[in-house]
Amino acid sequence: MNIVVCVKQAPDTAATVTVQDGKVSWGDAPLVLNPWDEYAVEQALLTKEEHGGKITAISLGPEDAKEALKTALAMGVDEAILVSDPAFAGADTLVASKVLAAAISKVEAVDLIFFGRSAVDSDSGVLGAQVARRLGWPSLSLVAAVNNLSPEGGTIEVERMIDEGRQIVKGSLPVVVSVVKGINEPRYPSFMGIRKASRAEIPLWTAVDLGLTAVPSPAMTWPEIFAPLKIETKCEFIEGETPVVIAEKLADRLMEEKVI
């Protein structure tokens, strides 16, 4: 199986994120592999362990965005490619999906592409579906379990986590699969993996390498980023001699506030 996993670098979720001079700042918090993408990488590794093949991790980002790829390499993917070009700055998902689809088309005979459900910075969660559409492949999103994968038969059966429960869907390869947390338990990079990753050459593909002579303009702009209004809450502590007294008081307050 030829597997591609698309990953993104993002600030650690524990970071305090603020706006400084109109730009997002996460202080000195580390940049890491987007947590959702850990599940995508792990699923690629599990698939390879079962069916054999090769995994290529691809990341679209600025030139210093190699940490996510190094983590993927350290976890065990075979190759990593950074897709980066000054012309991609300000890309929206429409442009990003075009660039990623071009990059994936450059990787030979791909059967399966994994995405994490979204990135914890932009929270868009649309790129997997958009890449699938650009490639003309089916999209299986919000995948919580792969029940069956048959490279010979060219079929895949998954469970999707939808609002109402789980939907069991069968699709055909090649296919784009976006995964959710819970599908697996991502492994920690091994010591050997980290050493291998630190030495790995990560090729850089530019717009020219992808044959994108004219990079399309983004449809979307972000004129303003701002912090949410600080909600002024003064916590009213409910106290009492016994749990029953506290519970009665709290219940009364909730009824008065008409939230129940």
Added chain:
Amino acid sequence: MANKIFVYIDHFGGRALPVSWEAVSAAVSLKTSYSSGVTAVVSGYEVGAIAEEAVSYGADEVFVANHEKLKEFRPEVYTSVLVKLMKDSVPEVFLMPNTSRTRELAAMVAVDLETGISPDVVAIDVVDGSIHATRPIYAGKLLTKVVCAIARPQILTLRSRAFKKPEPDTSLSGEIIQADVEVEDPVTEVLGYKESEAGVSLTDAGIIVSGGRGVSNNPSLTPIADITDEKGKEIWRAQQGFQLVRKLAEVLGAAMGASRAAVDAGYIPYAHQVGQTGKVVSPDLYIACGISGAIQHLAGMRTSKMIVAINKDADAPIFQVARFGVVGDLFNILPALTEALKKRLGK
């Protein structure tokens, strides 16, 4: 003349999702800005009743794409149907409720039409003919304005509970138009469904009762004899704790949530997780039990209209966002609160 405002009605099991009507009300709010009526779009099989309902929520006309191949939602086929409709009508705006179906659908439609998409929008304004949408990024730690200035239609998915839920008015009238659709063969096959582990949809819930790591800390419980390992005992204790959370949730008709710590420790399935890598929720009332309030959790629930925290640690950060707090033992407080509310609600 064709309307400039289109709104998509998402439905499942023969019923529209509540957020679909919120999207209709958002569409209606744009009528003055665009000097246009609202066209609702219902795609599916035997969905006539939903189309009628869309009129009662304020749609001036409803396009119905009715076809047997649309019975099960598949993003690819639905995309083709919507793209054809968009190309025929070229609206300014196409609003969708944000659901587990429409996010993907909107993404694909945007690709085919080479237009922008703003997912999970919480507020809209019209400036010079373009929507300035507000959407959370970094799980709500920040907000961004998003504008699609040139490409049309502007496609937005609207977050559940962020826009007004309208009351239906059966005296309203509107035209229902059967759209002439050709439907391609689906590329995937739906084999079936399984019940949600979460029971009630967290994103739609008006009240959520959540449990955290603290629910496993009841020292007075003695695990049943055949559990010998420490992890097994911890999970058994946690399950007893979550029973108390569940009972309170049942009395309130609430959904049950959990912190990442509780999910990662194996106390409860991931479908319940609230926070940056779980569901982002905004209920009227959020009761956090034994949740300390890590930044990732607060990001997922801080826009709740009222937060109640029950925690034994008075310094827990959850109290900084709470309206009411109880510093105490949730194993005593929760059963007492469940009884107190049962009494008041006449249950």
